[in-house]
Amino acid sequence: MENKNIAWMVVLLLLFVSLGLTAAETRRNLDFKDTDLHDILRALANSEKLNMIIDPLIQGQATFYLHQVTFREALDILAKEYGFGYEQKNSVYYLTALPHYQIEMEPASEEQSFSVNLVKAPVVLVLEKLSAIAQKNIIFPREAEVLITLSLKNVPFDTLLGLIAEEAGLEIKKQTDLIRLLKKPISAENLSMGWKDRKLSLNAKNVSIRDLARQISAEADCSVVTDADLNTNVSVFFQNLSLETGLKLLCQTNNLFLLKEGDNLFRITRGEGGFSLKFEEELLSIEAKNIDISRILDEIARQAGINILYEREVKGPITIKFADLPLETGLRSLVENNNFVLEQRAGSYYVNRSSLQANSKIYYDSESDLFELELVNASLPQVLSDLAKKVQRNILIFNHVTYTVNNLSVKGVTLEEAFSLLLKGTPFTF
Structure with a gap:
């Protein structure tokens, strides 16, 4: 009988894992779709905590998937494909466009x-x-x-x-x-602008976004920049709005993105839907409507100065809105509310598609170290695996564990309590 019980036992080994790779040796998957080349290069430099100076003549949109490449390997591939050279001087990489004109x-x-x-x-x-x-x-x-x-x-x-x-x-x-x-000056018929008491008034009709950004920068004593490949005309009318609110309205009415990159630094880029993201004083705020999750993750990584790596399957438009959440809490809200799994290993965040069905969710609060489970017809091995991933542990599950969790809804439980609840009434233990 004892041997039979052992045969049905689940052995769960929980071990902390650390990665012993240096930044230069770190291999990661890179997946970009129709992304500005400057944004890709900035993301690479940011992931390795490197300084990079990019020639403005390096331009283009890039779509590629690279599997398990180092920073140098990725840079070599991009340089060959998009026609630029680079040179490393001390801790700075200098990227120069090769003559292709x-x-x-x-x-x-x-x-x-x-x-x-x-x-x-x-x-x-x-x-x-x-x-x-x-x-x-x-x-x-x-x-x-x-x-x-x-x-x-x-x-x-x-x-x-x-x-x-x-x-x-x-x-x-x-x-x-x-x-x-x-x-060429912008005609007074096409543009009028006012800046008084830190309020912006703007009436623009078919004006170049680049020219408009320069004039707003000069008038409001700030920096409003546009992506290198953004050549479009815009129209907008508003009165007496704060700078950020006015810029948001300008972008929303002309199918553009506004990204706040500093107290007085804004970047305008091409996009669909609506998107704004801010990371200040270790707090994250996001407002996104039908924006691909990979783009949101890339922007969080850039502003927060962290590494966020994700599988190729991590994609798809999402809508989310929250303000002033701690970084990890905001990341988990973004990821786990959209059927993905967030892990943290060796200072980097990893996002994978959840193996659970869309009607099953697992939430983890890293500050309280407590879980919330909403499970409907969920595979027991998949649930156990996701729980272990969230607390950065390894788990070993025997292959004969094939139970299904029909319905479970609990809040505020520890990892051990979650295991006990999940295995209760089954022939398994841990």
Whole structure:
């Protein structure tokens, strides 16, 4: 009889696990879909606590999945695929775009006419070459970041310069001995802005988001930046709103995201639905509507300066809203309310898809070390496994454990109490 009882026994070994890998050797899965390359590089640098300076000419959207790669391996793959080089100096990585543009420009047979072939050519380099070949003094804003693609033959100088200026959003002012290119001012009919008593009023009609961000930054003494690939026009009207509220309204009405990255630093990026996230004084606030959970996890990792690793299956739009929760409490609320499992190992957080059915939930409060279980027709081995994961323990379950938990709802129980309740009435023990 005793041997028979032993044959039915579940042996649960609970051990703490630590990872002995250095940052450079740490291997992780990387899964990005239609993500700005700058965001990916920042996430990589943040995950390894490294400093990285990125050339603004490194641009693009990336979609890839890399399995168990180190930081260096991932960086090498991205550099080869997206055309940039890098150099490490002390603790800083310098990333530089490799030449991938084409600038062909030569005088045509007719006087002061030119044939040009430009492919993704930086406007600054185009104007420099045109100035040298035409032997004319051309002054232009060095911060212009537009890439130009043109193919023309036997074009007069004035026509060519006009086309380049139009592409770059510049206006031409001719003077006696030089030509000056200036940033086109936004028409007063298209934009009016007021900043008084720390309240923003804005009436914008079909205005470039980049130009608008610069003007708001100058007017409100803050920094509002946009993603490198964000080239869109926006329209909005509001009066006497706080800066953050006004920026949120601007983004929400134009299908954009607003991310607050500091007290007076905001970043505007492309998106769908609505999304705002803030991590200040160790407290997390999120408001998301139909936003992919992977994007939310990436933004939490970036703002909180932590590593959050997740499987490829961790994806899908979610809607959630909470304010000023401790980091781990907020993470668990985000993850576990959407049928995922959160683990913490060696200073990093891991998110996996829960093996439980959608109508079964396991909540864990790390501060009180207590569980809340809502189980309906849940597999006993899967429940036991999820419990162990949440407290960062190992568990060994014999393969003949195949019971189903039909219905269990409890709150405020310890791990041992949860095991006892789950195994009560079964032929198993621990």
